[in-house]
Amino acid sequence: MRRRQQFRKRKRGRQSNRNNPANGAVSDIKMPAPLMLTNGRTIQIQLRSMLLCTSNGAGNVASYISFDPSATTTATFGGGTMFTEWANWAVLYNEVKVRQFEIQLCRTWIDETKGDNYVPLAFASTSAAILGAPANLQAVADNGDCQMWAWASDQSGKNRYASVRMRQIAWATVSNPNPGSSSGISAGCPGSFIFYGSGYPVSTQICFVKVTGTYLLRTRV
Numbered sequence: 563m564r565r566r567q568q569f570r571k572r573k574r575g576r577q578s579n580r581n582n583p584a585n586g587a588v589s590d591i592k593m594p595a596p597l598m599l600t601n602g603r604t605i606q607i608q609l610r611s612m613l614l615c616t617s618n619g620a621g622n623v624a625s626y627i628s629f630d631p632s633a634t635t636t637a638t639f640g641g642g643t644m645f646t647e648w649a650n651w652a653v654l655y656n657e658v659k660v661r662q663f664e665i666q667l668c669r670t671w672i673d674e675t676k677g678d679n680y681v682p683l684a685f686a687s688t689s690a691a692i693l694g695a696p697a698n699l700q701a702v703a704d705n706g707d708c709q710m711w712a713w714a715s716d717q718s719g720k721n722r723y724a725s726v727r728m729r730q731i732a733w734a735t736v737s738n739p740n741p742g743s744s745s746g747i748s749a750g751c752p753g754s755f756i757f758y759g760s761g762y763p764v765s766t767q768i769c770f771v772k773v774t775g776t777y778l779l780r781t782r783v
Contacts, residue, residue, distance in 0.1 A: 603780065603782075604778050604779065604780040605655075605778070605779050605780070606661065606776065606777070606778055606779075607651060607776070607777050607779060608774060608775070608776050608777075609631055609645040609647055609648060609774070609775045609777065610645075610772070610773065610774050610775075611644050611645055611646075611772075611773045612770060612771070612772055612773075613627070613635060613639040613640055613644070613770070613771040613772075613773060614639065614640055614670075614767060614769075614770055614771070615638060615639055615667075615757070615767070615768045615769050615770070615771055616638060616639075616765060616766065616767050616768065617638075617759075617762040617763065617764065617765060617766045617768060618637070618638065618764075618765070619764055619765060620764070621760065621761060621762045621763060621764045621766075622758075622759065622760045622761075622762065623638060623683060623757050623758060623759040623760075623762065623768060624638075624695045624696060624697070624757070624758050624759075624760075625637075625638035625639060625695050625756075625757050626693060626694065626695055626696075626754040626755060626756045626757065627639060627644070627665065627754055627755045627757075627771070627773060628644070628693055628740070628751075628753075628754045629660045629663045629726075629728075629740070629751045629752065629753045629754055629775065630739045630740040630743075630750075630751045631644070631645050631648040631651075631658070631660075631739055631751060631775055631777055632645075632648055632652070632736075632739050633740075636695070638757070639771065644773065645775065651736075651779060652736040652737070654779075654782065655736055655779040655780060655781060655782060656735060656736060656780070656781040656782075657733040657734065657735060657736065657779065657780050657781050658733070658734060658735075658736050658739050658750060658751065658777055658778065658779050659728070659731045659732070659733050659734060659749070659750050659751060659777065659778050660728050660731065660750070660751040660752075660753070660775065660776070660777055660778075661727070661728060661776045661777060661778050662725065662726065662727045662728065662774075662775075662776040663687075663725070663726050663728070663753070663755070663773075663774070663775050663776070664723070664724070664725040664726075664773070664774040664775075664776075665685075665723070665724050665725075665755055665771055665772065665773055665774075666721045666722070666723050666771070666772040666774075667685075667711065667713075667721060667722040667723075667769045667770070667771055668721045668722075668769055668770045668771075668772070669713045669716060669768070669769045669770075670767040670768065670769060670770065680712075680713075680714040680759075680761060680762055681699075681759055681760055681761045681762075682710040682711050682712045682713070682759065683710075683711045683713050683757065683758075683759040683768060683769070684699055684702040684703065684708060684709070684710050684711075684757070684758050684759065685702065685708070685709055685711070685724065685755055685756065685757045685758075686702050686703075686705035686706075686707050686708035686709065686724075686755070686756055687705060687707055687724065687726045687753065687754070687755050687756075688705055688753055688754055688755075688756055689726075689728075689748070689752060689753045690752070690753065690754075691740065691742030691743060691745075691747060691748050691749075691752035691753070692742065692743060693740075693743055693754055695756065695758075696756045696757070696758045698758065699758050699760075701756070701758065702756055702757070702758045705756075707724065707726075709722065709724065713768055713769055721772075724755065726753065726755075728753070731748065731749065731750070731751075731752070732748070732749040732750070733749065733750065733780070734749045734750025734751065735750075736779075738750070739751040740752055751777070
């Protein structure tokens with residue numbers, strides 16, 4: 563018992579001397595590691611925009627909304643930058659891919675006292691990397707999530723809603739979020755919502771479209 567007590571005293575003494583700065587020894591006290599952000603760290607952002615769908619000079623709606631955050635909308639939806647905030651994110655990160663894309667449709671006010679009968683507006687999502695407006699109603703109907711909306715007579719007061727969640731998409735550079743737009747390669751932010759309707763009054767406001775894009779970013783510049 564006495565030997566054990568003596569051994570413990572000698573051990574405590576050695577530890578005390580080793581941790582004493584006066585002895586010139588390096589302290590065993592562990593310092594907290596600095597915060598480090600690796601280049602591979604992924605963040606998620608949401609971008610939103612409000613667009614206005616308007617029929618063209620022939621009274622038709624044949625257009626699309628791209629999942630690409632850098633896209634310029636077609637004339638049907640205003641012809642401007644879809645997400646103005648995207649430029650700020652693009653200078654911070656190198657790679658991007660879409661995770662989810664949503665639209666909400668809310669009709670504009672119209673005069674229903676004339677008793678006009680309009681064809682419903684059809685819309686659906688497409689995962690095709692190559693973008694383009696549908697040529698006819700059948701091109702929209704061929705997609706599994708196609709919806710038909712009688713916008714001129716809808717008195718429900720409810721918005722129409724559609725959402726797509728993307729999986730197993732490869733990364734693309736922020737300078738070219740949809741590299742398959744000309745080659746058909748599925749990477750980055752491929753796909754779109756397509757719209758078609760005909761026989762409408764010329765240059766008439768059809769509905770407001772709230773667009774929400776959820777994107778993943780990685781690799782700091």
